[in-house]
Amino acid sequence: MISARREWIPASAGMILCSVLILASLACSRENKAAPETQSTVVLPASYDSSVNPDPNPPSINADRAMQYVKEIVAFGPRPVGSENHKKAEDYIYAHLKGDRVEDDAFIADTPEGKFPVRNIITKYPGTRDGIIVIAGHYDTNYPLRNTGYVGANDGGSSSALLLELANQLRGKKLDGYSVWLVWTDGEEAVKQWTAIDSLYGTRHLADKWQKDGTLTKIKAFILEDMIGDADLNIERDLNSTPTLETMIYDAATRLGYQSHFFAREIGVEDDHLPFVQKGVPSADLVDLDYGYDNVFHHTPQDTIDKLSPKSLQIVGSVTLETMRLLNAKK
Numbered sequence: 001m002i003s004a005r006r007e008w009i010p011a012s013a014g015m016i017l018c019s020v021l022i023l024a025s026l027a028c029s030r031e032n033k034a035a036p037e038t039q040s041t042v043v044l045p046a047s048y049d050s051s052v053n054p055d056p057n058p059p060s061i062n063a064d065r066a067m068q069y070v071k072e073i074v075a076f077g078p079r080p081v082g083s084e085n086h087k088k089a090e091d092y093i094y095a096h097l098k099g100d101r102v103e104d105d106a107f108i109a110d111t112p113e114g115k116f117p118v119r120n121i122i123t124k125y126p127g128t129r130d131g132i133i134v135i136a137g138h139y140d141t142n143y144p145l146r147n148t149g150y151v152g153a154n155d156g157g158s159s160s161a162l163l164l165e166l167a168n169q170l171r172g173k174k175l176d177g178y179s180v181w182l183v184w185t186d187g188e189e190a191v192k193q194w195t196a197i198d199s200l201y202g203t204r205h206l207a208d209k210w211q212k213d214g215t216l217t218k219i220k221a222f223i224l225e226d227m228i229g230d231a232d233l234n235i236e237r238d239l240n241s242t243p244t245l246e247t248m249i250y251d252a253a254t255r256l257g258y259q260s261h262f263f264a265r266e267i268g269v270e271d272d273h274l275p276f277v278q279k280g281v282p283s284a285d286l287v288d289l290d291y292g293y294d295n296v297f298h299h300t301p302q303d304t305i306d307k308l309s310p311k312s313l314q315i316v317g318s319v320t321l322e323t324m325r326l327l328n329a330k331k
C-alpha cells in the first residue's frame with residue numbers, strides 16, 4: 001500500500017476541515033480529499049523589498065549537470081533507509097563534496113519497521129554576515145515501495161541532485177552575505193504509514209539538535225526543495241510555510257520571469273520543513289505535488305527519469321539562488 005506521505009487540501013471548504021485536523025496532528029490522507037482541486041488566484045502582498053533591483057546577471061545553475069546527477073542517483077535503484085543502495089547514495093553525495101566542510105548528523109531511528117541508521121549530510125559555506133541560510137532536500141526513497149522497482153527520480157532524486165549542483169555554485173566563492181548550509185536530509189519518508197512520528201526522522205532529529213546547540217536562532221531561512229524536477233513544474237503555495245518567506249520566493253521567481261510556475265494552487269504540505277516551522281524558523285517548502293495528472297506518478301513506480309526536465313531543475317535552482325540574494329539584501 002502506498003502511504004499518504006503528505007497532506008494536501010483543495011482550496012475549498014474541505015481545506016478548513018483538513019487544516020484543523022493537521023493542526024491537531026491528525027492524519028488527513030490525500031486519498032480522503034473531499035472535493036476536487038480548484039485553482040485559486042493567489043493575492044500576494046507587494047514585493048518584499050522593492051528597493052532591490054533585479055540582478056543584471058541573474059543567478060543560474062548548470063541544469064544538464066544537475067540532470068546527470070539525477071540519472072546517476074536513480075541508477076542505484078530504490079534507496080530506502082537501511083538499504084545497500086541508500087549507502088551508495090550517501091557515498092555518492094560525499095564523493096561530490098570533496099574539499100567542502102562536510103558534517104553529518106547520524107543516529108539510529110526507532111521506526112514501526114525496526115531500527116534504522118539515519119544520516120543527514122551537511123555542508124557549510126561561510127559568509128561574511130552573521131546568520132545562516134539553510135537549503136535542504138531529502139535523499140532517501142519511499143520504504144514501503146522498496147521491492148516494487150520504485151526509484152524516486154523526482155521524489156528523492158531531484159532534491160539530492162539539485163543540492164549537489166548548488167554546492168558547485170557555492171564552492172570556493174567568498175559569500176558576501178549570510179553563510180549557506182546545504183543539508184541532504186534522510187529518513188523523510190514514512191516506513192509504514194505517514195504520521196507525526198512515522199515520518200521526517202532526519203529533520204526532527206536535526207531541528208532538536210540545532211535547538212539545543214543554539215544554531216536555530218541563527219537561521220534566517222530554511223528553504224526545502226522536494227519533487228522539483230517534474231517537466232510540468234507547478235510549485236505549490238504551501239499553507240504550512242512562512243508567508244513572508246514565500247512572498248520573497250515569489251518575488252524572486254517574478255524577477256527571473258518564472259512566476260507562472262509558482263503558487264497557482266494553495267495547499268497544506270507536511271514535509272521536512274515542519275520540524276523547523278514548529279520551532280519558529282522562517283521556512284518554505286518548494287514542492288510540486290501535481291506530478292502527473294492528479295499527482296498520479298507520486299509514490300508509484302512511475303516516478304522515473306523520463307518525467308523530469310533539466311529546465312525545471314534550473315528554474316528552482318535559479319529561484320533559490322535569487323531568494324538568497326534577496327535575503328542578503330534585506331537589512
Ligand SMILES: [Zn+2]
Nearest residue numbers: 005142155189
Ligand atoms: Zn515521497
